[in-house]
Amino acid sequence: ALLEAARARYESLHISDDVFGESGADSGGNPFYSTSAASRSSSAASSDDERERPVPPESPAPALPEPEEDEAGAGWSAALRDRPPPRFEDTGGPTRKMPPSASAMDFFQLFVPDNVLKNMVVQTNMYARKFQERFGSDGAWAEVTLSEMKAFLGYVISTSVSHCESVLSIWSGGFYSNRSLALVMSQARFEKILKYFHVVAFRSSQSSHGLYKVQPFLDALQGSFHAAFRPSQTQVLHEPLIDEDPVFIATCTERELRKRKKRKFSLWVRQCSSTGFIVQIYVHLKEGGGPDGLDALKSKPQLHSMVARSLCRDAAGKNYIIFTGPSITSLTLFEEFEKQGIYCCGLLSPRKSDCTGLPPSMLASPATPPARGQHQIKTKGNMSLICWYNKGHFRFLTNAYSPVQQGVIIKRRSGEIPCPLAVEAFAAHLSYICRYDDKYSKYFISHKPNKTWQQVFWFAISIAVNNAYILYKMSDAYHMSRYSRAQFGERLVRELLGLEDVSPAP
Numbered sequence: 167a168l169l170e171a172a173r174a175r176y177e178s179l180h181i182s183d184d185v186f187g188e189s190g191a192d193s194g195g196n197p198f199y200s201t202s203a204a205s206r207s208s209s210a211a212s213s214d215d216e217r218e219r220p221v222p223p224e225s226p227a228p229a230l231p232e233p234e235e236d237e238a239g240a241g242w243s244a245a246l247r248d249r250p251p252p253r254f255e256d257t258g259g260p261t262r263k264m265p266p267s268a269s270a271m272d273f274f275q276l277f278v279p280d281n282v283l284k285n286m287v288v289q290t291n292m293y294a295r296k297f298q299e300r301f302g303s304d305g306a307w308a309e310v311t312l313s314e315m316k317a318f319l320g321y322v323i324s325t326s327v328s329h330c331e332s333v334l335s336i337w338s339g340g341f342y343s344n345r346s347l348a349l350v351m352s353q354a355r356f357e358k359i360l361k362y363f364h365v366v367a368f369r370s371s372q373s374s375h376g377l378y379k380v381q382p383f384l385d386a387l388q389g390s391f392h393a394a395f396r397p398s399q400t401q402v403l404h405e406p407l408i409d410e411d412p413v414f415i416a417t418c419t420e421r422e423l424r425k426r427k428k429r430k431f432s433l434w435v436r437q438c439s440s441t442g443f444i445v446q447i448y449v450h451l452k453e454g455g456g457p458d459g460l461d462a463l464k465s466k467p468q469l470h471s472m473v474a475r476s477l478c479r480d481a482a483g484k485n486y487i488i489f490t491g492p493s494i495t496s497l498t499l500f501e502e503f504e505k506q507g508i509y510c511c512g513l514l515s516p517r518k519s520d521c522t523g524l525p526p527s528m529l530a531s532p533a534t535p536p537a538r539g540q541h542q543i544k545t546k547g548n549m550s551l552i553c554w555y556n557k558g559h560f561r562f563l564t565n566a567y568s569p570v571q572q573g574v575i576i577k578r579r580s581g582e583i584p585c586p587l588a589v590e591a592f593a594a595h596l597s598y599i600c601r602y603d604d605k606y607s608k609y610f611i612s613h614k615p616n617k618t619w620q621q622v623f624w625f626a627i628s629i630a631v632n633n634a635y636i637l638y639k640m641s642d643a644y645h646m647s648r649y650s651r652a653q654f655g656e657r658l659v660r661e662l663l664g665l666e667d668v669s670p671a672p
Contacts, residue, residue: 241546242525248570249548252485252509258398258440259640266642269666270649270658273634273641277390278319278627280312282383286365287315293367310359313664317351318359319627320662325612326628327655333360333613350663365623376451377431379619380626387626388447392480394637397438397445400591402489402599403477405434406444406629407607430618433625436477439489439595442602443636444629448476449622467520470494475502482506487566489595495563496520500549509566511588514551516561524551524563531559539584543569554589564588606632609651631655 264272291309298304310318321333328335328342335342337353366379375381429452436446450473470493478488488503488510495512496519503510514521516529525544528551541554550569552562566588573590575583610628615621635654638644649657660666 240523240525242544242551243546244544246543246545246569248568251568252399252487252566254399254485256396256399256484258396258438260395260637262394264637264641264643266646268638268641268643269661270634270638270654271661273638273643274631274658276394276637277387277630277634279390282386283315283319284312286363287312289364289367290315290359290362293364294362296367297362304358306354307358307362310362314351314355314359316662317664318356318363320659321347321351321356322611322613322624323627323631323655323662324659326609326631327652327659329608329612331612331614346665347659347663350665363620365619377449377619377622380623383623384447384449384626387630391443391445391633395438395443395445395633397443397486398440399485400439400487400489400595401445401481402437402439402595403434403474403494404437404491404599405432406437407603429621431622433622434473434477435629436481436488437599437602439598441636441640442598442606443633446477446480447626447629448473451618466493467496467518471496471499471520474499478503478506478508481508485509487511489592492518497523497549497563500563500565504548504565509564511562511564511566511592513592514561514563528553528561541586541589543586545569550586550588552586552588554585556583556585560589562586562588562592567591606651609655631658634658 262276287310294304294307294309298307321336324336324344324347325331325333328344330342332342333356334353336344337348337356364379365383366381369378377384431452432450434448434450435444437444450469474488474490474494478486481488484507486508488508490510490512492513492515495510495514498520500510500512514524521529528542528544536555538556539554541552543553544551548565550562550564550567552564552569554560554562556575567586569586569588571587573585573587575585575590575593577583609632611624613624615624632651635651638649638654657666
């Protein structure tokens with residue numbers, strides 16, 4: 167009965183063997199790798215050479231020997247007490263019921279409606295006029311219309327389905343050419359719109375933000391995310407995979423690679439771990455002298471704490487449980503969030519995390535590795551610091567889960583590994599986000615402009631399309647058509663280009 171209960175909890179938490187390195191070489195035996203490719207590969211090397219020590223199947227995992235150091239003066243204690251999880255009564259999911267006849271365009275326009283597109287039309291035409299007043303008339307230019315702006319977006323979004331970096335390949339005679347799409351607009355007209363395309367044509371006197379040309383669109387997109395969807399209690403803060411398109415990397419020359427410019431920004435999200443819906447976006451410029459610039463921050467943990475506060479500014483008082491990686495996890499931040507009604511569970515790294523206020527004895531690894539599944543816990547108020555061994559020492563800081571309750575990690579080759587419940591929950595929700603990245607990151611728009619604000623804009627459009635597909639899968643319309651993510655993207659492109667009859671959903 168206990169085994170069945172554990173397996174039921176395991177399935178309900180969406181635990182995947184991929185998180186524990188059973189299905190590939192990425193994790194390298196390290197069960198808690200980051201969802202970013204760089205962090206994933208670096209963490210993989212940390213525990214490759216350590217041996218497995220099987221735990222006897224019928225004996226409970228004993229706690230690690232108590233350290234000699236006494237942190238009682240700092241408030242940390244080895245005495246554990248049970249406590250209930252944060253209460254959550256909200257019902258997550260879409261806020262609007264879409265009809266079975268709803269099209270891909272209907273879901274996309276929940277986030278990018280016509281009024282936003284009309285503003286792009288106005289700003290693009292305004293920029294074109296000012297540009298020609300300064301640099302001379304362009305006889306081939308005619309003011310863009312709403313239908314042309316939709317087609318322009320459709321052409322660029324099509325690169326997320328074809329995985330072709332150059333949009334102009336649509337009009338070529340090569341592998342990525344598409345005659346049915348190419349007939350809607352000429353290549354010359356597309357290039358003219360691309361040349362003058364703007365979301366905000368000119369900087370206002372009050373604007374000092376480096377992303378002023380795209381920030382109003384990001385704000386509107388953020389508001390539409392909140393209006394269309396209520397997230398579940400458990401959410402994850404992380405950087406989604408937005409690396410270079412693998413097809414381009416595999417086919418381009420070394421010279422083309424050298425010409426590529428590195429991204430000048432980092433993109434962070436707060437993501438619902440039950441559905442994959444991205445609730446909040448935060449874009450951080452890697453260069454700049456403003457209050458958010460790197461020169462105004464002393465360290466990476468300070469930067470990541472600022473990112474976490476920005477992502478959670480609308481989450482106060484809702485008893486959300488936020489899962490974080492080592493760069494964000496810190497006692498100071500978690501205590502600050504707890505006062506706001508936000509609870510956390512994060513992986514802790516003595517090298518990457520801000521360990522201020524944590525007991526030193528819990529951060530040091532013993533000379534002799536313990537048996538697999540052993541753990542040690544110290545608490546301070548509602549905060550629990552967990553040191554758990556599984557082919558390496560893994561430390562967790564949490565105020566969302568009781569230190570008394572036990573969980574289990576199930577692996578195909580190794581069977582069951584006992585662990586605190588917080589460890590099981592962290593692995594489960596990280597697993598879901600890893601699967602989301604594996605599935606949806608390959609549908610990010612492949613078009614790579616040189617201007618930073620345009621890169622941010624197209625990444626935001628990619629997230630909007632992915633969110634639209636998630637809402638589609640949760641609606642009655644999915645049961646009528648059952649489009650895959652690729653089919654949904656193709657359908658959206660054709661509807662934006664006016665190749666499909668789209669009747670607006672009531």
